[in-house]
Amino acid sequence: MxxxxxxxxxxxxxxxxxxxxxxxSQSGKxxxxxxxxxxxxxxxxxxxxxxxxxSHDEMMNMENGxxxxxxxxxxxxxxxxNELALPPLLEPKHGVVDITAQQGKTExxxxxxxxxxxxxxxxxxxxxxxxxxxxxxxxTKNNLAEPTTFHWHGVEISGEGDGGPHQILQPGASxxxxxxxxxxxxxxxxxxxxxxxTAEQVYKGLAGLIYVEDENSKKLGLxxxxxxxxxxxxxxxxxxxxxxxxxxxxxxxxxxxxxDTLLVNGTFNPKLTIGKEKVRxxxxxxxxxxxxxxKLNTGDKFQxxxxxxxFLNKPITMSEITLTPGERAEIIVDFSKYDxxxxxxxxxxxxxxxxxxxxxxxxxxxxxxxxxxxxFAVTDEERxxxxxxxxxxxxxxxMVSINGKQFDMNRIDFTQKQGETEIWEIYNxxxxxxxxxxxxxxHGTQFKIVSIDGKEPPANLQGWxxxxxxxxxxxxxxxxxxxxxxxxxxxxxxxEHEENGMxxxxxxx
Numbered sequence: 001m002x003x004x005x006x007x008x009x010x011x012x013x014x015x016x017x018x019x020x021x022x023x024x025s026q027s028g029k030x031x032x033x034x035x036x037x038x039x040x041x042x043x044x045x046x047x048x049x050x051x052x053x054x055s056h057d058e059m060m061n062m063e064n065g066x067x068x069x070x071x072x073x074x075x076x077x078x079x080x081x082n083e084l085a086l087p088p089l090l091e092p093k094h095g096v097v098d099i100t101a102q103q104g105k106t107e108x109x110x111x112x113x114x115x116x117x118x119x120x121x122x123x124x125x126x127x128x129x130x131x132x133x134x135x136x137x138x139x140t141k142n143n144l145a146e147p148t149t150f151h152w153h154g155v156e157i158s159g160e161g162d163g164g165p166h167q168i169l170q171p172g173a174s175x176x177x178x179x180x181x182x183x184x185x186x187x188x189x190x191x192x193x194x195x196x197x198t199a200e201q202v203y204k205g206l207a208g209l210i211y212v213e214d215e216n217s218k219k220l221g222l223x224x225x226x227x228x229x230x231x232x233x234x235x236x237x238x239x240x241x242x243x244x245x246x247x248x249x250x251x252x253x254x255x256x257x258x259x260d261t262l263l264v265n266g267t268f269n270p271k272l273t274i275g276k277e278k279v280r281x282x283x284x285x286x287x288x289x290x291x292x293x294x295k296l297n298t299g300d301k302f303q304x305x306x307x308x309x310x311f312l313n314k315p316i317t318m319s320e321i322t323l324t325p326g327e328r329a330e331i332i333v334d335f336s337k338y339d340x341x342x343x344x345x346x347x348x349x350x351x352x353x354x355x356x357x358x359x360x361x362x363x364x365x366x367x368x369x370x371x372x373x374x375x376f377a378v379t380d381e382e383r384x385x386x387x388x389x390x391x392x393x394x395x396x397x398x399m400v401s402i403n404g405k406q407f408d409m410n411r412i413d414f415t416q417k418q419g420e421t422e423i424w425e426i427y428n429x430x431x432x433x434x435x436x437x438x439x440x441x442x443h444g445t446q447f448k449i450v451s452i453d454g455k456e457p458p459a460n461l462q463g464w465x466x467x468x469x470x471x472x473x474x475x476x477x478x479x480x481x482x483x484x485x486x487x488x489x490x491x492x493x494x495x496e497h498e499e500n501g502m503x504x505x506x507x508x509x
Contacts, residue, residue, distance in 0.1 A: 091129050112243075117201060159485060162488060197499075222280055222370075232282045275335070275363025296345070309465060309466055378462075400492065407491075440491075490504050
């Protein structure tokens with residue numbers, strides 16, 4: 001393990017390692033952006049970063065950091081020494097789910113206790129399973145020594161229950177969030193969202209999953225035995241001190257904090273034991289900033305069956321899938337053709353071993369996956385709607401903005417009517433150093449990707465989404481409808497970008 005001094009020098013001394021990917025795209029004029037209501041200062045900032053007040057060293061640090069986005073700090077290979085931990089499965093009891101944010105100590109490394117945060121335990125959280133149409137009360141409590149919130153990422157819920165920075169829960173306080181599950185089968189998640197502290201609280205361990213089931217999901221024949229052929233996989237990269245502790249402030253990166261140590265479900269050097277059968281893997285990129293491209297080391301293909309907010313219309317055969325922070329995907333891997341002697345693992349784009357699989361020859365079953373999973377569609381009416389909301393994402397580090405502005409809790413940036421679909425156009429404006437990928441997230445809704453640079457999105461993105469990866473110079477159009485009222489955030493899901501101001505607010509009336 002690298003020393004604390006070395007890590008601090010590597011990550012902080014260079015200012016930016018970056019979790020967003022760099023791009024060589026050249027800056028160009030974006031014809032559809034309306035700047036008529038912007039001040040001269042805002043327009044100037046959007047046309048190009050103003051570096052006039054920066055020192056030479058600061059400029060060099062930014063340039064070095066930006067260049068390093070294409071070569072982020074490498075991860076360790078998993079040795080497969082430890083069986084993957086599975087989060088407890090938690091279902092409502094008399095309609096109530098108790099969820100407590102708390103501090104604790106966790107033995108991530110053998111014989112060492114690391115100080116961590118968790119929900120209903122010392123590290124990470126449970127999988128909460130609910131059903132469409134069910135009325136549920138999330139009974140939340142903050143047992144931390146600092147304020148927090150409970151944000152239900154991907155859940156269609158009223159603004160007052162969404163858990164954004166307005167819904168602060170002080171230490172020792174409790175709050176009931178009651179709502180009716182009004183969306184189809186999906187893999188969602190929850191995490192804190194207090195202004196200025198989201199990144200550190202997630203980094204320390206506050207993250208859990210939410211499974212929504214519906215009548216359709218129960219009929220599709222998908223692997224659905226939790227912990228047997230249906231597995232949650234939460235991928236997070238971290239840096240530990242020599243004492244095997246988290247020291248977020250020492251390694252915090254203004255452009256996204258990257259780690260060299262991979263944890264899957266909080267497990268270091270994990271392996272997953274599975275049978276000779278089709279297995280469902282529910283992937284969550286729960287990292288602060290790192291992007292992951294998942295593939296099998298054998299080069300074999302798999303099937304993607306779901307996006308952030310629900311099933312695709314049919315399984316899509318893939319050889320790899322990339323998820324940016326906050327995104328999820330469900331994939332089916334057929335292990336029936338392998339035996340215990342096979343060396344098979346989930347790896348990333350650098351062929352780093354993320355999760356080796358151990359095949360138990362004694363566990364076999366046969367499952368036929370339905371060719372028809374959903375009836376999702378972008379309608380002709382939605383395609384023909386005019387663009388009514390235009391957003392320009394720009395900048396890096398502490399200089400990030402949306403439409404030339406940084407987040408202000410007291411400012412409402414947009415309004416929209418409940419139940420009405422609008423087209424949002426989001427443009428990722430590159431800067432002088434090429435720009436960065438921004439995973440764009442909208443609270444309280446699941447949206448449809450209408451187009452990417454004027455073209456139909458890839459087949460595996462033609463499903464419900466709440467977070468979309470937008471590359472430099474790219475323009476994405478989304479069909480957005482809110483089924484509930486309230487104030488919701490929209491922001492970059494690189495958590496440090498969010499905290500630095502790449503976030504806005506919409507009020508749904």
